[in-house]
Amino acid sequence: xxxxxxxxxxxxxxxxxxxxxxxxxxxxxxxxxxx
Amino acid sequence: xxxxxxxxxxxxxxxxxxxxxxxxxxxxxxxxxxxxxxxxxxxxxxxxxxxxxxxxxxxxxxxxxxxxxxxxxxxxxxxxxxxxxxxxxxxxxxxxxxxxxxxxxxxxxxxxxxxxxxxxxxxxxxxxxxxx
Numbered sequence: 001x002x003x004x005x006x007x008x009x010x011x012x013x014x015x016x017x018x019x020x021x022x023x024x025x026x027x028x029x030x031x032x033x034x035x
Numbered sequence: 036x037x038x039x040x041x042x043x044x045x046x047x048x049x050x051x052x053x054x055x056x057x058x059x060x061x062x063x064x065x066x067x068x069x070x071x072x073x074x075x076x077x078x079x080x081x082x083x084x085x086x087x088x089x090x091x092x093x094x095x096x097x098x099x100x101x102x103x104x105x106x107x108x109x110x111x112x113x114x115x116x117x118x119x120x121x122x123x124x125x126x127x128x129x130x131x132x133x134x135x136x137x138x139x140x141x142x143x144x145x146x147x148x149x150x151x152x153x154x155x156x157x158x159x160x161x162x163x164x165x166x167x
Contacts, residue, residue, distance in 0.1 A: 023107060024070070024090070026089065029057070034053060
């Protein structure tokens with residue numbers, strides 16, 4: 001029973017962890033009129 | 036402008052290069068950052084944004100009208116402009132795979148045409164850095 005639960009947790013982790021880590025990592029802007 | 040941007044939510048660090056007019060924004064590790072809000076903040080400080088590039092990690096998804104988008108979080112996604120690089124990631128649509136791409140999110144319209152700051156930002160993929 002515990003093995004089943006662990007396997008389910010592992011599968012859910014594989015699916016959701018990458019989405020949780022999704023993010024904007026860097027933003028670069030070129031601007032005009034800056035003094 | 037640096038202070039103005041630094042006050043925006045999700046911003047960790049802002050680097051400004053006066054020589055080449057470049058502004059680098061480093062988002063917080065776990066923070067939510069809104070590029071549209073940054074654009075507005077720059078405009079509000081009296082400076083014109085000519086171009087905005089982002090490096091972003093997310094999932095390729097199809098929106099309700101079947102167009103591809105890059106989903107960054109539950110409530111943040113960017114429509115992707117069609118090009119050859121989009122074709123290379125289109126097969127990952129709605130799969131759990133995550134991609135890291137560098138792309139252009141905004142470019143000032145050519146000529147004297149006024150930029151529509153409120154128009155939705157569209158991501159033009161320039162480089163696919165990683166597929167996981």
